[in-house]
Amino acid sequence: MAYKKYLNKNFAIFCGPGNNGGDGLAIARLLSLSGHAVQVFLLNSASKRSSDFDINYKCLKEVASVIIDLKEISLPSLAADTIIIDAIFGTGLNRSLDGFSKQLVEYINRLNNKVVAIDMPSGLLTDLSSKGLTAIKANNTLTFQCFKAAFLLPENEEYFGNVHILDINLHPSYLNSVETTFELVDQQFISSIIKLRKAFSHKGNFGHALIIAGSYGKMGAAVLSTKACLQSGAGLVTAHVPAKGVEIMQISAPEAMCRIDTQSEIISNIDYDLKPYTSIGIGPGIGKEKMTTSFLYQLLKDYQKPMVIDADALNILSENPDWLSLLPPGSILTPHPKEYARLFGNDMNDLEKINTALQKAHDLKIIIILKGHHTFIATPDGKGYFNTTGNAGMAKGGSGDVLTGIITGILAQGYKPNEAAILGVYMHGAAGDNAAAKYGMISMTATDLIEALKTPDLLTK
Numbered sequence: 489m490a491y492k493k494y495l496n497k498n499f500a501i502f503c504g505p506g507n508n509g510g511d512g513l514a515i516a517r518l519l520s521l522s523g524h525a526v527q528v529f530l531l532n533s534a535s536k537r538s539s540d541f542d543i544n545y546k547c548l549k550e551v552a553s554v555i556i557d558l559k560e561i562s563l564p565s566l567a568a569d570t571i572i573i574d575a576i577f578g579t580g581l582n583r584s585l586d587g588f589s590k591q592l593v594e595y596i597n598r599l600n601n602k603v604v605a606i607d608m609p610s611g612l613l614t615d616l617s618s619k620g621l622t623a624i625k626a627n628n629t630l631t632f633q634c635f636k637a638a639f640l641l642p643e644n645e646e647y648f649g650n651v652h653i654l655d656i657n658l659h660p661s662y663l664n665s666v667e668t669t670f671e672l673v674d675q676q677f678i679s680s681i682i683k684l685r686k687a688f689s690h691k692g693n694f695g696h697a698l699i700i701a702g703s704y705g706k707m708g709a710a711v712l713s714t715k716a717c718l719q720s721g722a723g724l725v726t727a728h729v730p731a732k733g734v735e736i737m738q739i740s741a742p743e744a745m746c747r748i749d750t751q752s753e754i755i756s757n758i759d760y761d762l763k764p765y766t767s768i769g770i771g772p773g774i775g776k777e778k779m780t781t782s783f784l785y786q787l788l789k790d791y792q793k794p795m796v797i798d799a800d801a802l803n804i805l806s807e808n809p810d811w812l813s814l815l816p817p818g819s820i821l822t823p824h825p826k827e828y829a830r831l832f833g834n835d836m837n838d839l840e841k842i843n844t845a846l847q848k849a850h851d852l853k854i855i856i857i858l859k860g861h862h863t864f865i866a867t868p869d870g871k872g873y874f875n876t877t878g879n880a881g882m883a884k885g886g887s888g889d890v891l892t893g894i895i896t897g898i899l900a901q902g903y904k905p906n907e908a909a910i911l912g913v914y915m916h917g918a919a920g921d922n923a924a925a926k927y928g929m930i931s932m933t934a935t936d937l938i939e940a941l942k943t944p945d946l947l948t949k
């Protein structure tokens with residue numbers, strides 16, 4: 489955070505009765521001691537205070553500071569440049585706000601003052617959906633030790649502003665001992681998955697990916713996923729395309745081999761042995777023609793190894809939900825929000841979507857990648873992973889085709905499906921961040937993502 493712009497300002501610190509309020513009182517003391525003008529407003533101070541609150545209250549009393557007990561009728565008026573610190577409620581909030589605390593939060597939200605939330609914007613529930621609830625809309629949130637699930641849900645975007653994680657020195661053995669459903673995928677996590685390429689390796693060591701994609705008018709999707717697959721480290725890549733798409737593919741991606749469908753404009757069947765291929769990615773641009781639909785059904789029935797399933801292949805599945813049970817274990821589904829809704833239902837808040845994805849991943853023994861700002865990866869063992877790379881410039885046609893290519897290429901190299909999904913999503917986002925830095929979020933395209941994969945430190949910075 490640009491701390492400097494907060495220096496030499498006046499502060500209004502709103503404190504609740506629990507430990508979050510105690511943190512606010514400690515901040516008030518430190519700011520007062522460093523010469524800042526601080527007003528402290530206590531909410532429900534007569535109710536049961538936590539011991540941290542009491543300790544910090546005592547310490548603050550010894551420092552010259554204005555402490556005001558808020559009454560229902562007396563909401564304070566504040567100068568426009570006063571910084572508001574929200575220490576009303578943190579992780580201890582166990583129900584939605586009501587009564588005076590709700591009024592106070594609504595009042596703070598109506599002001600135009602800058603707001604810094606401590607640990608959580610007050611009113612936001614840590615592990616439950618806060619859709620439709622009243623909560624502080626902060627410009628910055630200073631949160632302790634780790635990301636809270638609430639910061640990763642799109643429906644909470646307007647509340648937390650920029651999130652800064654403060655290390656409060658919780659003991660590493662404690663942190664490691666805590667069992668969580670969710671993990672954050674960052675560079676450190678990725679370095680524990682990635683395998684080094686040995687000096688004496690040859691193309692046969694890195695597998696052979698088969699991308700089944702394209703139809704007349706949608707060959708771009710096939711080209712994007714094939715090119716991305718070529719740049720994900722796979723040893724060999726073959727694209728199975730409709731006959732009319734062969735020249736397009738061969739000119740656009742000369743490193744890839746082609747398998748040519750018997751149909752000129754659509755994909756209809758595979759009349760060769762699939763054993764040599766170490767992974768299959770299917771879906772980008774294939775359309776939903778009857779012959780393509782029957783072909784997908786046959787493939788699902790016959791093929792036993794994990795596949796990456798995207799785009800129209802997902803749409804076909806959503807029209808034939810019984811076929812979900814045919815998915816080979818370890819298969820990776822990559823729906824965007826609309827495809828997800830078609831597959832597993834609408835009318836869910838973000839947490840319900842996540843929980844449904846975890847349940848379906850478990851029941852069907854598959855991996856579900858819910859694409860979005862913090863793309864979520866649900867795995868069959870019940871764990872979910874939030875990605876940390878990527879940006880809004882990637883919300884464009886073709887980005888998903890690139891992701892399918894990357895994951896299929898990683899899977900081909902012998903990574904386990906969970907690892908391929910996590911690594912692929914991270915790599916895709918990291919390429920997106922590079923593309924945004926070079927071209928800007930507005931103008932960057934899916935082709936720029938592929939270009940940006942060619943960065944030596946993509947997975948190490």
Ligand SMILES: NC(=O)C1=CN([C@@H]2O[C@H](COP(=O)(O)OP(=O)(O)OC[C@H]3O[C@@H](n4cnc5c(N)ncnc54)[C@H](O)[C@@H]3O)[C@@H](O)[C@H]2O)[C@@H](O)CC1
Nearest residue numbers: 506507508509511538577578579580581582583584585607
């Ligand atoms: N390891 C930790 O857990 C640490 C926690 N700390 C702080 O402690 C906070 C959690 O403290 P607490 O557990 O005391 O909880 P909070 O301070 O978030 O709130 C608890 C208080 O609010 C009341 N309350 C809950 N929901 C309410 C509602 N809807 N309306 C009105 N009152 C409501 C509770 O009865 C209780 O009195 C964290 O957010 C963080 O700020 C930090 O001090 C550092 C370490």
Ligand SMILES: [K+]
Nearest residue numbers: 574577608610
């Ligand atoms: K807070």
